[in-house]
Amino acid sequence: MSWPNRTGPAVPPSFFLVGIPGLESAHLPVSFLFCAMYVLALVGNGTILLVICLERTLHQPMFLLLALLSVADLGLSSSTIPKMLAVFWLGAHDIAFHACLAQMFFLHAFTALESGLLLAMAFDRYVAVCDPLRYTAILTDLAVAKMAVAIVGRALVLLIPLVLLAMCLPFCRSRVIAHSYCEHMAVVKLACGDTKLNSAYGLVVVATVIGFDMVFIAVSYFLILGAVFRLPSREARGKTFGTCSSHVCVILLFYTPAIFSFFTHRFGHGVAPYVHILLGNLYLFAPPALNPVVYAWRTKPVRQRVLSALRSCKG
Numbered sequence: 001m002s003w004p005n006r007t008g009p010a011v012p013p014s015f016f017l018v019g020i021p022g023l024e025s026a027h028l029p030v031s032f033l034f035c036a037m038y039v040l041a042l043v044g045n046g047t048i049l050l051v052i053c054l055e056r057t058l059h060q061p062m063f064l065l066l067a068l069l070s071v072a073d074l075g076l077s078s079s080t081i082p083k084m085l086a087v088f089w090l091g092a093h094d095i096a097f098h099a100c101l102a103q104m105f106f107l108h109a110f111t112a113l114e115s116g117l118l119l120a121m122a123f124d125r126y127v128a129v130c131d132p133l134r135y136t137a138i139l140t141d142l143a144v145a146k147m148a149v150a151i152v153g154r155a156l157v158l159l160i161p162l163v164l165l166a167m168c169l170p171f172c173r174s175r176v177i178a179h180s181y182c183e184h185m186a187v188v189k190l191a192c193g194d195t196k197l198n199s200a201y202g203l204v205v206v207a208t209v210i211g212f213d214m215v216f217i218a219v220s221y222f223l224i225l226g227a228v229f230r231l232p233s234r235e236a237r238g239k240t241f242g243t244c245s246s247h248v249c250v251i252l253l254f255y256t257p258a259i260f261s262f263f264t265h266r267f268g269h270g271v272a273p274y275v276h277i278l279l280g281n282l283y284l285f286a287p288p289a290l291n292p293v294v295y296a297w298r299t300k301p302v303r304q305r306v307l308s309a310l311r312s313c314k315g
Contacts, residue, residue, distance in 0.1 A: 014094045015187070016176045019087050021273035031088035037285040038081045044292030045070035051305045058301060061139040062128075065120055066296050068148055072113040073288035079106035080181040080284055087180065097171075100182040105163045107284075108184060109155045111258065112209045114287070116151035118251055119213040120144075121295065122220040125247065129240060130227045158205050165198050180277055181284075185265035199266070206262055214255055221248055246294045250287055257282040 019027055052058045052067045080103065086092040095103070127135050162184060169191035179186040188198045224244055231237045261280035264271050296302045 012097050012171045012175045014096050014175065015100050015182065015190075016093050017083070017087050017095055017180060017182075018093070018176060018178050019084075019180050020277045021178045023274045023278075027088045031085055034081060034088075034281070034285055035085055037289045038077055038085075041073055041077045041285070041288035041292075044296075045073045045288065047306060048292050048296045048302065049074075051302060055305050058305065061141060061144040062124055062299075063302070064141070064144050064148075065117065065124055066299070066302070069114070069117045069121065069291060069295060072110055072117055073291050075106065075110040076114055077284055077288040079103060079110055084180045084281075095182065100177075100187065101163050101167055103182045104166065104184055104187060105159055107181060108162065108205070109159045111283075112155035112159060112205075113151060114254065115209050115213045116154060118254065119217050119220075120147050120151065121247070122217045122251075125244065126220040126224055129224045129244075154209070158208060162198075162201060162205055165201060169193055169195065169198065178273055178277075180281060183261070183265075183280065185262075189265075210255065210258065210262075217251060250290050250294045253290070254283050254287040 018024075020030065023030065048070045049067055052063050083092075083095065083103065124139060127138050131138070166184065166187055169188065170193045171190055172192040173190055175190065177186050177190065184202055185199070188195050188202075191198075221244060225241075228237055228240050228244065231240065257279040261276065261283075264276045264280075
């Protein structure tokens with residue numbers, strides 16, 4: 001599982017994905033859980049996209065953000081889970097070098113998209129709760145389009161160099177990736193050259209995306225919380241607080257495992273590998289499966305359209 005030293009960067013024909021190190025005997029039951037969550041993500045986000053695309057009354061800024069979030073959810077889960085299930089069910093551990101780099105790009109790019117859209121959704125909730133009279137004036141179609149372009153542009157500008165830097169590394173050691181997918185640092189650790197630039201740039205990407213977005217999401221929900229307690233109606237306070245608390249739970253479910261995985265790669269040498277990998281997988285499965293329920297199903301117009309479509313199918 002290694003190559004002899006040679007002049008110039010060594011490019012392995014493929015990498016070997018272990019899956020979940022230390023839990024090889026549990027791959028089958030764990031894979032069914034992952035598969036079930038993936039199916040939920042496909043059905044839930046696919047339904048939301050279809051309903052919003054077909055129903056012209058839902059072509060509004062809030063629902064366009066929901067549609068974009070569904071696209072990010074589908075991309076985030078689909079970039080990793082099919083190959084992961086192939087590893088668990090078919091023993092297809094090998095992944096070609098360039099396929100691994102492509103998976104790395106899409107995984108981290110859709111993570112950046114998801115993070116940016118969660119920030120946009122937090123801003124949407126902030127305007128709706130704290131400045132409802134100016135909601136339509138602030139969140140116009142043009143404003144949403146500009147936010148979408150900025151979020152996509154940020155992901156491309158930051159993630160393309162990340163993959164190009166990894167592509168330039170010489171790989172002349174083990175080709176075994178102790179992970180279930182091609183995560184950036186898991187691949188970089190296999191290089192036999194100087195990886196300080198890769199590690200530093202990875203830190204810049206995390207700080208620019210995760211750090212920036214988390215700070216402003218926290219500020220948005222802090223201001224929302226203050227506005228909720230000033231609402232005159234107890235019923236309105238309870239409804240708004242319940243909606244926002246469910247949003248915060250899903251946001252934490254996305255960011256907490258992602259941050260844990262990032263720091264474990266660099267400092268968590270005492271963390272059991274299977275704990276690291278399981279938590280690293282959590283933000284790929286749980287948010288895409290839960291977002292359609294938390295963000296879309298609890299939105300009355302979307303729920304009504306879905307129920308209406310289901311009644312039509314039964315009829």
